[in-house]
Amino acid sequence: MLDIRIEKAPVLKEKPDPATLGFGKIFTDHMFIMDYTVEEGWHDARIVPFGPFEIHPASTVLHYGAEIFEGLKAYRTAEGKVQMFRPIENVRRMNASAERLCLPEIPEEDALQVLDAFVTFEQDWVPYKDGTSLYLRPFMFGNDETLGLHTIKNARYVLIASPVGSYYKEGINPVRIMIETEDVRAVRGGTGYAKCGGNYGASTRAGMKAEQKGYSQVLWLDGVERKYIEEVGAMNVMFKIGGEIVTPELSGSILPGITRKSCIEVLRNKGYKVTERKISVDELGKALADGTLEEAWGCGTAAVVSPIGELCYKDTIFKINDGKIGSVTQELYDTLTGIQWGKIKDTYGWIYPIAPNN
Numbered sequence: 381m382l383d384i385r386i387e388k389a390p391v392l393k394e395k396p397d398p399a400t401l402g403f404g405k406i407f408t409d410h411m412f413i414m415d416y417t418v419e420e421g422w423h424d425a426r427i428v429p430f431g432p433f434e435i436h437p438a439s440t441v442l443h444y445g446a447e448i449f450e451g452l453k454a455y456r457t458a459e460g461k462v463q464m465f466r467p468i469e470n471v472r473r474m475n476a477s478a479e480r481l482c483l484p485e486i487p488e489e490d491a492l493q494v495l496d497a498f499v500t501f502e503q504d505w506v507p508y509k510d511g512t513s514l515y516l517r518p519f520m521f522g523n524d525e526t527l528g529l530h531t532i533k534n535a536r537y538v539l540i541a542s543p544v545g546s547y548y549k550e551g552i553n554p555v556r557i558m559i560e561t562e563d564v565r566a567v568r569g570g571t572g573y574a575k576c577g578g579n580y581g582a583s584t585r586a587g588m589k590a591e592q593k594g595y596s597q598v599l600w601l602d603g604v605e606r607k608y609i610e611e612v613g614a615m616n617v618m619f620k621i622g623g624e625i626v627t628p629e630l631s632g633s634i635l636p637g638i639t640r641k642s643c644i645e646v647l648r649n650k651g652y653k654v655t656e657r658k659i660s661v662d663e664l665g666k667a668l669a670d671g672t673l674e675e676a677w678g679c680g681t682a683a684v685v686s687p688i689g690e691l692c693y694k695d696t697i698f699k700i701n702d703g704k705i706g707s708v709t710q711e712l713y714d715t716l717t718g719i720q721w722g723k724i725k726d727t728y729g730w731i732y733p734i735a736p737n738n
């Protein structure tokens with residue numbers, strides 16, 4: 381159990397108009413910080429006013445990219461209650477990322493306590509409007525003050541929060557995605573399965589190219605043969621082919637998404653056949669040609685469930701379901717968001733309630 385010190389901001393900010401929220405542009409009044417040293421372990425846990433902090437110019441993170449992060453949300457139900465969605469999964473994945481980057485792990489109960497304490501403290505920031513939420517961004521970085529390459533002995537964990545609306549400007553309308561054929565995001569043995577900043581830094585060039593062509597994000601192919609579908613920049617992908625749901629298997633190079641895992645459970649529970657396997661671009665092209673590629677969607681915390689209306693591969697355009705949202709995508713969106721916003725009973729045990737603060 382961590383001892384969390386609280387330093388309140390002298391002046392609280394005005395809450396934004398929930399109708400104008402984008403993604404990750406506004407931050408709450410406070411942030412949580414704790415530090416790690418080999419001698420003391422995790423210590424000095426504190427909730428302090430949100431703002432910049434000092435970092436040594438030789439800090440490991442600035443030179444060697446020792447950084448990991450997570451993304452989860454707190455939702456407001458129609459009754460005004462606040463709840464998180466499967467936070468323990470984020471806690472576990474962050475520890476798996478920490479193991480990969482040789483950053484210090486955090487005992488699960490402490491990491492959960494931090495999320496609970498911070499959301500309880502900042503709960504007035506969870507917006508009331510349908511479809512909005514408070515996005516939680518825990519991150520950790522190596523913070524040794526030396527340029528030598530060695531095992532990390534000092535680290536910092538920070539948790540910030542941002543009231544958000546839709547991640548894509550399209551909202552629930554289908555997005556257009558570009559299949560990247562040159563750059564690769566990850567290879568087996570690399571850091572693809574870890575949620576580390578470096579994966580995203582290396583993705584920027586392809587993302588920029590996609591944006592310039594008018595696409596929302598990049599769909600990555602495997603790093604060896606550049607043949608098999610991996611995932612999109614900020615979400616995992618699923619396809620409905622000939623009545624069956626297929627999604628790329630967790631091979632070590634894609635992020636084991638918590639939304640992906642939840643979609644698979646929901647779909648199987650509804651009686652759909654879901655298979656995790658390799659899916660080639662070739663197979664998608666053939667399925668499109670013979671009319672069996674029925675739906676495609678991406679899933680992730682920020683993106684929720686997002687229909688894919690068009691894929692661009694080299695010079696070929698794959699138009700899926702006439703560029704419209706499909707029935708399984710809609711059903712999945714309704715079920716998942718229904719559980720998250722408390723409109724549907726959670727029969728899975730995924731909801732983590734936050735106690736009111738007054």
Ligand code: PLP
Pocket residue numbers: 451611612613614615616635636637638639640679680681682
């Ligand atoms: N893949 C990538 C690369 C991501 O950044 C994300 C977002 O976190 C996901 C998949 C989806 O993961 P999750 O559902 O846990 O948010």
Ligand code: COI
Pocket residue numbers: 450451452613614680681682683
């Ligand atoms: C999330 O969905 O939480 C993400 O991390 C996406 C982010 C890279 C924008």
